[in-house]
Amino acid sequence: MTLPHPFDIATRLEALGDGRYRGATSPDYANMVGPFGGAVAAVMLRTPSIAPDRVGDPTALTVNFCGPIADGAFDVSARPVRTNRSNQHWSMELVQAGETAVTASALFTKRRETWSHTEARFPDVALASELERSGNAFRPPWAQRYDMRFAAGSMPSLKDEPPGVEPVSRVWLADDPPRPLDFISLAALCDAFFPRIFLRRPRWTPIGTVSFTVYFHATAASLEAQGERPVLGVAWASRFGNGIFDEHAEVWSDSRELLASAHQVVYFKE
């Protein structure tokens, strides 16, 4: 018997009936404080994904991190807000110790073949196999769960002055241990970039994602074709200020298909 993958343990949900589920944080995906936000986003997306009355596949996901999540159990509720012929809207909420810690919404759509065109450009990067794996030993546990190979914009040393000159990260990412890509793990991967503020201002800063949105362009078939091989992540910021910054990301298959784009606002302390 094969043991479940650590990611599937971290995002496991026990159905309590009536759209309610029980889950728990996992030490494998722990962050500095509480769980890795990407694993939380994956948990939120899993609830409609496993619902028997679900229509289609994920197209949009927004996760709002309303308060801290402590290590341990939590409850998630999910309700289909509206079911249309070719799409479905969901609202989800994560409660721990009687307080709402996370709210989320998801749009599922039936994929159908149409005219297609990709406007974004796959960047000019070395192959994953030609790059060295990033040493994440001094980073929180969740970062060890990803094989990261930076073609550009890696985490600067805290001694670097002046701050990084390449503000866009281009990094090959894969689950460690390897795991076939699906929508749930793609949602988590979209949050697997280190905070953009560390590139522009390489010094210790407490940060936390407050709102996170993923758009899924992939089909289930394209994720299956990707399998366990590394995907290419590209991440950048637009503006830092007033205690907030944003992060934008693209995740590409190794056959140059744009699988997802992601956006988030992050709180930072000074």
Add this chain to the structure above:
Amino acid sequence: MTLPHPFDIATRLEALGDGRYRGATSPDYANMVGPFGGAVAAVMLRTPSIAPDRVGDPTALTVNFCGPIADGAFDVSARPVRTNRSNQHWSMELVQAGETAVTASALFTKRRETWSHTEARFPDVALASELERSGNAFRPPWAQRYDMRFAAGSMPSLKDEPPGVEPVSRVWLADDPPRPLDFISLAALCDAFFPRIFLRRPRWTPIGTVSFTVYFHATAASLEAQGERPVLGVAWASRFGNGIFDEHAEVWSDSRELLASAHQVVYFKE
């Protein structure tokens, strides 16, 4: 006595108490079918904005268009999901004829002066005063409510072959009649770009925004300083396919401050 601005009429809400409000669509902001999505987003954002217990200013807004909105009255409910020391999370819902037509979430944060840096670049464009106003006479009513001056990527003629070579729109936008900029009108402006698919495939296609997210970088003071003068909008797409495309946008002040960025997924029919 000055009459209210058409935008304030279109986004007017009557408080029914207990976080419930009554509003109505306005013919001034009508779209092909139902109301302009930007006006709906503005209505959703207005509910927490006018709540007496509101903390801070808008930082993130996500609006999910779950079903059609008919011309006429609707009800909006808004509840503060969680109030922290420096931020507040809200959930909103718009119901019409007993059905949920829109769900939304908003993050409000107290602005505080911190280190700041803008990574995005203000594009090289002509001044609004040097450009001709776009003739929107054949577009839906809401488009007449904006003074649009394209520096690049204007709506192609349906006779254009091959399709537009400039896939990024750069357009000066202002309310018509003029109105001082605020967070509510900024939310609507973030949706005032014509559908990206018309640039790449200039033929009639039924489309509809399904999920829309705005990140507000501006402070109330920077919006006040902008006043009624045109803002610069930049809009582009990443990928079209499977009946869906995305749109990304930036809105800049004329003093080159990034006021907001916005993201949406749009359904299209073939």
